[in-house]
Amino acid sequence: MSSTTKKSLEITTPSDEEIRITRSFDAPRxxxxxxxxxxxxxxxxxxxxxxxxxxxxxxxxxxGGKYRWAWRGPEGAELGLGGVYREVVxxxxxxxxxxxxxxxxxxxxxGTVVFTEAQGRTTLVTTLRxxxxxxxxxxxxxxxxxxxxxxxxxxxxxxxxxxxA
Amino acid sequence: MQxxxxxxLSDGRLDATFAALADPTRRAILARLASGEASVRELTxxxxxxxxxxxxxxxxxERAGLISRAQDAQRRPRRLEAExxxxxxxxxxxxxxFWEDSYGRLDVLLAEMKQATTTKRPRxxxxxxxxxxxx
Numbered sequence: 001m002s003s004t005t006k007k008s009l010e011i012t013t014p015s016d017e018e019i020r021i022t023r024s025f026d027a028p029r030x031x032x033x034x035x036x037x038x039x040x041x042x043x044x045x046x047x048x049x050x051x052x053x054x055x056x057x058x059x060x061x062x063x064g065g066k067y068r069w070a071w072r073g074p075e076g077a078e079l080g081l082g083g084v085y086r087e088v089v090x091x092x093x094x095x096x097x098x099x100x101x102x103x104x105x106x107x108x109x110x111g112t113v114v115f116t117e118a119q120g121r122t123t124l125v126t127t128l129r130x131x132x133x134x135x136x137x138x139x140x141x142x143x144x145x146x147x148x149x150x151x152x153x154x155x156x157x158x159x160x161x162x163x164x165a
Numbered sequence: 166m167q168x169x170x171x172x173x174l175s176d177g178r179l180d181a182t183f184a185a186l187a188d189p190t191r192r193a194i195l196a197r198l199a200s201g202e203a204s205v206r207e208l209t210x211x212x213x214x215x216x217x218x219x220x221x222x223x224x225x226x227e228r229a230g231l232i233s234r235a236q237d238a239q240r241r242p243r244r245l246e247a248e249x250x251x252x253x254x255x256x257x258x259x260x261x262x263f264w265e266d267s268y269g270r271l272d273v274l275l276a277e278m279k280q281a282t283t284t285k286r287p288r289x290x291x292x293x294x295x296x297x298x299x300x
Contacts, residue, residue, distance in 0.1 A: 025268075032275065034278070035275055047263060
């Protein structure tokens with residue numbers, strides 16, 4: 001690979017109501033856009049948890065269009081979510097609302113995906129904005145100011161010391 | 166998108182765990198208890214706050230099941246409980262895993278798509294990306 005762009009996933013909390021996931025891909029942004037917005041391609045990569053399979057994958061990618069994703073899992077379990085596209089700028093920006101069938105928080109979350117390309121690589125920055133800090137925290141459940149990594153570090157530390165004790 | 170709806174974690178307890186962890190004072194208290202049990206007075210010492218304020222934090226931690234009181238009736242020392250933390254950690258790990266797995270598969274798909282466009286256009290123009298191929 002010619003680029004030194006980080007390939008590893010980064011999860012951060014840019015504000016009290018947000019979670020941000022950053023990852024770069026070795027492909028031009030229009031290609032990543034296609035993989036992100038065409039249902040037959042989305043089905044090939046998104047959320048295939050072991051033991052789960054796609055039940056529904058419908059996406060009408062235009063402003064005001066709806067999407068719905070659902071998976072079926074072990075013992076009749078189902079996980080579904082959907083929403084409405086608010087902004088659609090091919091290769092650049094996709095904004096949509098997000099709500100789970102069994103939502104445990106009030107209101108819709110709003111997801112913004114920004115596609116940027118440099119030297120043939122595309123960085124995807126996905127920002128999920130929730131209605132409040134409490135909701136964000138209950139979703140991400142990260143120690144608020146320190147971000148997820150330090151949350152991990154703390155948990156690791158605590159777990160290490162408790163199992164050692 | 167996130168894997169919140171699957172898995173067998175007791176969600177209520179998880180909420181309590183993370184709500185408890187969201188406060189820096191409570192994290193500091195947990196970090197202190199990680200090195201061994203301590204009384205309320207001992208736990209108050211490093212903080213610029215009253216014993217009553219620390220007690221409030223301890224109550225939250227206790228309700229979340231993150232700490233418990235040891236037998237010693239005099240000091241009532243608090244100690245760390247490992248299990249809820251392990252659950253919380255597992256949840257975070259799943260969230261990360263969900264995205265890492267999905268994006269890993271996206272890498273594979275994109276490589277295939279690139280392959281398909283370069284086969285079609287031997288010079289491999291990186292802008293030739295919309296291969297409309299119904300599946």
